[in-house]
Amino acid sequence: MSDVIGIIGGTGPHGHGLALRLREAGHRILLGSRDAVRAAEVVAELPAPVAPGGGTIEGVDNDRAAREGDLVIVTTPWDGFEGVGAAHAGALAGKVVVSCANPLQFVGGGPMPVRLPDGSAAELLQRLCPEARVVSGFQNVSAVKLGKLDAAVEGDVLLCGDDEDAVARVAALVTDIPTLRPINAGPLRLSAVAEDLTALLISVNRRYRTNASIVVTGVATGVDGGEG
């Protein structure tokens, strides 16, 4: 039986895009919102599975997503992390927790990384949930593409984390989405690099009128990038 995946703050495009893709892979998803009614409404409007009989998506409150998820993905924006920590640090203790946030600001209409005192959004989440096994990832994956099940969502997912087993579990989740590839990119302290990359990709998207992803070349697919 597949793990239950909790998604905190899952009603935005990134959260429900990931939910749709992971449902195709057969996972049971608890899509969380501060308001369980709102979560249920979002879930009711999601497109039907392409692979029916795969997994399920249930709209729940964030508390249930945190408590019942075997692995929990946080798609709350970084400036909501204080609230996530205050409400759910206990429930997340010991669990693999995925930080997807991009600390971004728009200056003069253009994207810019926000420099956080903790170094990155993922390190902020780790400080607020000290017993969680935080891994950062999925920041650079287009929410738009995730949500369109009739097309592939391609690219590499850069994973940063200090707990090798937790990184391996998130890497396995990435490979459940067939056209994405996990890259073990190093410790959590490198998360800002992956987070900030989103600002640059948004800039590229505007200039080239596209929906760009990143691929790391020279890395053999299937290599897990364990202790190196």
Add this chain to the structure above:
Amino acid sequence: MSDVIGIIGGTGPHGHGLALRLREAGHRILLGSRDAVRAAEVVAELPAPVAPGGGTIEGVDNDRAAREGDLVIVTTPWDGFEGVGAAHAGALAGKVVVSCANPLQFVGGGPMPVRLPDGSAAELLQRLCPEARVVSGFQNVSAVKLGKLDAAVEGDVLLCGDDEDAVARVAALVTDIPTLRPINAGPLRLSAVAEDLTALLISVNRRYRTNASIVVTGVATGVDGGEG
């Protein structure tokens, strides 16, 4: 006739790797060092061109590279930029100047970006050389691969700059190296994203025992990414 390319601080692997590749494309290169004798020694030891009759590489002092280069590439490490500005800001005024620096530190043996007060090495160089038309690029291109003329050096070169014409000129230089592709990634204030990416790629290189590059997918080759 091809432009003269000056390279300040060019005797390290990145500088002479770029010189070798640009010589193949027919450019006249002035490879600079603080010590012209040292520069001449480095040039004397460089491998012969694969495409003889293309360009030339001459070892010179940095001052001559700055004064005589139509376009000047700075491969000095970022912590030498103060010296570059003090010595060459006048000679670089009005010129297209390429910042290749990666502000990196090694913490506990692992790579980490260095946060600079100016935001990035490229913005530091721009402050120190206020009349130069600074473009950042080539940070993520492997010096090792640049130096091996018998193999392709693949990947995308992320270019950041505030002067669109200067970015276009550096993009043309990138396309002179056949297997590299320029990506117009936005304003100079996004340079730190490309600079910091090198720390992550070094981390990937260690884990996967490779020499990784970055590619932006979804960008049509040949599109110049002008005003978007």
